[in-house]
Amino acid sequence: MRVQVAIVGAGPAGLLLGQLLYRAGIDTMVIEQRSQDYVLGRIRAGIIEQVAIDLLDEAGVGSRMHAEGLIHAGIELCFNDVRHRIDLKGLTGGQQVMVYGQTELTKDLMDAREAASLPTVYEAEDVSIHDFDGEQPRVRYVKDGLAREVSCDFIAGCDGFHGVCRASAPAGILRTYERVYPLGWLGLLSETPPVSEELIYSSHERGFALCSMRSRTRSRYYLQCSLADTVEQWTDRMFWDELKRRLDPEAAESLVTGPSIEKSIAPLRSFVAEPMRFGRLFLAGDAAHIVPPTGAKGLNLAASDVRYLSRALIEFYSGSSDGIDGYSGRCLQRIWKAERFSWWMTMLLHRFPDADGFDRRIQEAELDYLVHSVAAQTALAENYVGLPFRD
Ligand code: APR
Numbered sequence: 093m094r095v096q097v098a099i100v101g102a103g104p105a106g107l108l109l110g111q112l113l114y115r116a117g118i119d120t121m122v123i124e125q126r127s128q129d130y131v132l133g134r135i136r137a138g139i140i141e142q143v144a145i146d147l148l149d150e151a152g153v154g155s156r157m158h159a160e161g162l163i164h165a166g167i168e169l170c171f172n173d174v175r176h177r178i179d180l181k182g183l184t185g186g187q188q189v190m191v192y193g194q195t196e197l198t199k200d201l202m203d204a205r206e207a208a209s210l211p212t213v214y215e216a217e218d219v220s221i222h223d224f225d226g227e228q229p230r231v232r233y234v235k236d237g238l239a240r241e242v243s244c245d246f247i248a249g250c251d252g253f254h255g256v257c258r259a260s261a262p263a264g265i266l267r268t269y270e271r272v273y274p275l276g277w278l279g280l281l282s283e284t285p286p287v288s289e290e291l292i293y294s295s296h297e298r299g300f301a302l303c304s305m306r307s308r309t310r311s312r313y314y315l316q317c318s319l320a321d322t323v324e325q326w327t328d329r330m331f332w333d334e335l336k337r338r339l340d341p342e343a344a345e346s347l348v349t350g351p352s353i354e355k356s357i358a359p360l361r362s363f364v365a366e367p368m369r370f371g372r373l374f375l376a377g378d379a380a381h382i383v384p385p386t387g388a389k390g391l392n393l394a395a396s397d398v399r400y401l402s403r404a405l406i407e408f409y410s411g412s413s414d415g416i417d418g419y420s421g422r423c424l425q426r427i428w429k430a431e432r433f434s435w436w437m438t439m440l441l442h443r444f445p446d447a448d449g450f451d452r453r454i455q456e457a458e459l460d461y462l463v464h465s466v467a468a469q470t471a472l473a474e475n476y477v478g479l480p481f482r483d
């Protein structure tokens with residue numbers, strides 16, 4: 093089998109890249125190690141920036157998102173029992189975000205790929221990549237007990253943080269930067285109406301809490317927890333009681349609780365791998381970088397990489413290597429700004445086990461500054477809705 097671009101990983105990065113390339117007449121094959129149901133069963137964040145919305149429209153997969161997604165013009169910050177609204181739209185000259193679950197988005201992308209009968213292999217075992225330092229890279233895998241090989245012009249490594257592509261990059265060239273935070277997020281999904289029209293980010297002495305949603309009838313809530321905690325030890329009842337304690341009295345009073353559909357604990361990490369290109373191998377999305385979820389940037393950064401990569405590959409097939417040569421540098425400029433913002437939101441809103449009085453006072457001063465300074469709110473807002481592309 094031979095294709096122009098072999099895409100490893102069928103998460104949002106791989107599927108969106110496949111769709112954009114398909115629309116430009118470039119043939120791809122997607123190779124995913126998990127089953128389709130497994131990929132669709134993963135619950136992830138659900139905030140989409142305007143630039144990512146535009147890209148999904150460009151890929152022709154935006155119609156259900158526009159019909160079912162919720163447009164949000166602001167977020168709320170809660171501390172000392174009071175909520176403060178950050179007017180994203182007013183502060184950014186009209187920009188907003190879309191609340192639409194990554195699971196739904198992934199489904200839309202899978203449906204589009206299926207509708208176009210594009211080759212996709214799920215449950216591929218022992219995926220490995222070869223010869224990307226030359227002009228004929230290859231991807232090998234095992235399917236139904238048989239060894240297979242795909243030869244291609246390029247490999248797109250969209251296989252997430254634990255994937256094989258970054259791990260195959262030459263060790264002498266790859267550099268990584270990392271911050272591991274000493275806390276986790278316990279997430280709960282429930283078929284209950286959201287507590288508020290907009291998201292509430294709450295900084296509380298018992299720890300951070302976030303009230304998010306998937307629709308008008310489905311809520312997603314998070315509690316900062318210890319990394320030593322297990323999902324089993326958190327009953328639904330304990331979760332709801334703790335969430336109420338971390339919200340302002342009005343929100344706590346109006347919170348509608350119900351049985352959980354899903355509960356999981358995620359660690360918080362910042363991570364960047366540089367560069368993002370090794371010959372004819374390109375890394376995109378979580379394969380190259382991780383952000384803590386506080387700024388809701390994970391999916392958006394994946395989309396941003398894919399925007400650069402799709403354009404670079406389209407340019408290559410029209411005769412210019414400039415796009416692929418500039419890929420890593422362009423992506424990283426935007427990534428590091430999102431890394432900074434996610435780190436900043438994380439440091440501002442959580443209670444850290446090793447924080448001293450000085451750290452706490454700095455957090456308090458920053459929160460107070462934020463709610464009294466239009467400049468500070470504008471900085472938050474323009475990062476939250478997503479920084480513009482410069483090229
Ligand atoms: N071979 C093939 N596929 C693999 C391999 C492998 N060796 N290793 C991992 N994969 C698959 C995973 O099963 C997963 O489906 O690659 C896919 C990567 O998808 P994601 O982890 O969703 O990463 P990405 O597409 O970059 O999307 C980024 O996902 O984790 C969130 O916060 C993140 O929202 C962001 C988005």
Ligand code: PHB
Binds near residue numbers: 136137138302304387
């Ligand atoms: C979510 O809805 O899952 C979500 C929203 C905002 C975040 C993180 C997660 O910052």
